[in-house]
Amino acid sequence: MPEDINLEIFNADPITEDVSDAAPQAGTEAAPKTYAPLDAAAESQADLSAEMKSIGEAYAEALKNGAKAEIQPRLDYAPYRSSVLRHPTKDLHHADPETIELYSPAFGHMDVHALESDLTIQHNGEPLGERILVSGRVLDGDGRPVAGQLVEIWQANSAGRYIHKRDQHPAPLDPNFTGVGRCITGADGSYSFTTIKPGAYPWKNHLNAWRPAHIHFSLFGQEFTQRIVTQMYFPGDQLFPLDPIYQSIVDQDARDRLVASYDHDLTKPEWALGYKWDIVLTGSKRTWTENEAFGTAGDDNE
Amino acid sequence: MSNPTKLTPTPGQTVGPFYGYALPYEKDRELLAPGSPGSIRLQGTVYDGAGHPIPDAILEIWQPDSEGNVVHRTGSMVRDGYTFTGFGRSAVGNTGVYTFTTLNPGPTEPVPGKPAAAPFISVAVFARGLMNRLFTRVYLPENEEALAADPLLSSLDAERRSTLIARRDADGGLTWDIRLQGEGETVFLDFEGAAAGGAAQ
Numbered sequence: 001m002p003e004d005i006n007l008e009i010f011n012a013d014p015i016t017e018d019v020s021d022a023a024p025q026a027g028t029e030a031a032p033k034t035y036a037p038l039d040a041a042a043e044s045q046a047d048l049s050a051e052m053k054s055i056g057e058a059y060a061e062a063l064k065n066g067a068k069a070e071i072q073p074r075l076d077y078a079p080y081r082s083s084v085l086r087h088p089t090k091d092l093h094h095a096d097p098e099t100i101e102l103y104s105p106a107f108g109h110m111d112v113h114a115l116e117s118d119l120t121i122q123h124n125g126e127p128l129g130e131r132i133l134v135s136g137r138v139l140d141g142d143g144r145p146v147a148g149q150l151v152e153i154w155q156a157n158s159a160g161r162y163i164h165k166r167d168q169h170p171a172p173l174d175p176n177f178t179g180v181g182r183c184i185t186g187a188d189g190s191y192s193f194t195t196i197k198p199g200a201y202p203w204k205n206h207l208n209a210w211r212p213a214h215i216h217f218s219l220f221g222q223e224f225t226q227r228i229v230t231q232m233y234f235p236g237d238q239l240f241p242l243d244p245i246y247q248s249i250v251d252q253d254a255r256d257r258l259v260a261s262y263d264h265d266l267t268k269p270e271w272a273l274g275y276k277w278d279i280v281l282t283g284s285k286r287t288w289t290e291n292e293a294f295g296t297a298g299d300d301n302e
Numbered sequence: 303m304s305n306p307t308k309l310t311p312t313p314g315q316t317v318g319p320f321y322g323y324a325l326p327y328e329k330d331r332e333l334l335a336p337g338s339p340g341s342i343r344l345q346g347t348v349y350d351g352a353g354h355p356i357p358d359a360i361l362e363i364w365q366p367d368s369e370g371n372v373v374h375r376t377g378s379m380v381r382d383g384y385t386f387t388g389f390g391r392s393a394v395g396n397t398g399v400y401t402f403t404t405l406n407p408g409p410t411e412p413v414p415g416k417p418a419a420a421p422f423i424s425v426a427v428f429a430r431g432l433m434n435r436l437f438t439r440v441y442l443p444e445n446e447e448a449l450a451a452d453p454l455l456s457s458l459d460a461e462r463r464s465t466l467i468a469r470r471d472a473d474g475g476l477t478w479d480i481r482l483q484g485e486g487e488t489v490f491l492d493f494e495g496a497a498a499g500g501a502a503q
Binding site for chain 2 (some may be wrong): 013071072073075077080081082084085086087088089090091092093094095097098099100101103104105106107108110111112139140141142143150151152153154156162163164166167178179180216218221224225227228229230231245248249253254255258279280281282283285
């Protein structure tokens with residue numbers, strides 16, 4: 001139930017270090033809300049853009065020489081400064097998934113209430129901002145619908161502020177918007193959320209770093225190997241070329257898979273604009289029976 | 303389903319710093335009530351390439367029950383205190399430490415034509431600064447014979463192999479650290495390569 005969204009959990013925050021990647025500014029805890037001071041040590045967008053450009057050019061060259069198109073972000077992508085010490089340096093080890101990895105946890109309406117997919121009704125009043133619908137289908141790499149599985153989302157409010165206490169962006173919190181939603185996919189793999197369009201958001205990767213507006217998505221497939229966490233973006237965002245997280249996916253076709261499309265058929269008159277975004281998980285590693293292929297996991301099988 | 307369409311997967315992205323109000327939920331790390339019969343603690347620290355604990359990582363585990371059965375029961379997000387669902391989620395604390403209360407996983411049925419796998423827990427790792435989730439496994443330290451026959455472990459050299467095997471604590475629990483980078487870097491898995499079933503040309 002929306003009212004059960006637990007404020008204690010917001011405060012049970014695992015993050016103690018500054019979420020910025022630049023050195024913390026002295027005295028920020030006591031400082032009044034001001035815009036981040038210019039930090040002489042911080043790198044400029046031009047520096048970062050040049051780095052990203054050279055990685056992009058090297059990739060284009062590799063493609064020309066017959067390299068395979070990359071479909072995932074690079075784990076080692078230095079322009080996102082926090083990744084430098086947080087990526088494995090050894091190649092991922094190829095493994096055949098076994099036993100438990102060929103199945104997924106089961107989720108259902110015992111776990112998620114139907115109203116949790118509407119992020120605009122979790123408080124007494126209406127949140128501020130542009131109301132939107134975000135809908136699509138979750139499919140596996142073989143085109144099968146991922147039915148009866150858990151989708152979780154979280155996002156900033158319309159002003160670009162997360163409710164998270166470590167978010168020190170001096171933009172207003174919205175008492176009527178938490179920014180967390182969940183749903184269980186339908187038999188056809190469909191999901192749908194009602195929410196508010198999130199604002200762009202500043203972070204401290206470098207000086208004047210802004211994230212394009214995005215919604216975080218967490219998805220389960222029918223096999224644990226299909227588990228992903230990702231971000232959905234909005235079409236036409238001017239911040240795409242400047243953002244190291246979006247750019248960590250070096251292939252343009254792959255990047256485009258994270259961008260929703262505006263869908264006028266989804267748009268509801270006098271109510272909300274509609275965005276459509278289909279999500280494709282990796283292909284199945286399991287030999288499926290007909291029942292499994294057409295059935296659902298969880299308790300969504302009415 | 304005879305001629306399925308091949309689709310290209312959607313890329314992952316980092317979980318970012320602000321999952322703390324979204325992904326954790328009540329009793330997320332308690333697959334069993336702490337102290338209940340058969341329960342053990344699985345714990346460890348997540349480290350970065352400088353050897354520092356990472357305070358903003360979040361882990362998920364997925365495992366069979368103590369008999370080796372894959373559980374197909376809902377209720378992971380709203381725990382009733384009795385149903386073992388096999389799934390748990392734990393954000394690390396300030397010192398990079400995660401904790402789960404769970405069961406020792408039992409040995410699962412061997413895949414026909416393949417040697418028996420030693421019991422393990424499947425793990426997904428997410429963190430700010432980590433561009434995409436990583437998969438790995440944590441094996442129980444007992445039963446050397448099964449460990450030696452395990453297809454994954456036997457494909458690794460001794461040092462790499464040791465990163466996937468937990469230590470048994472005096473209280474019966476398991477301790478297992480994750481190193482994202484550097485000395486003792488944990489083995490992370492790719493299920494999509496040519497070695498993965500079905501994808502071979």
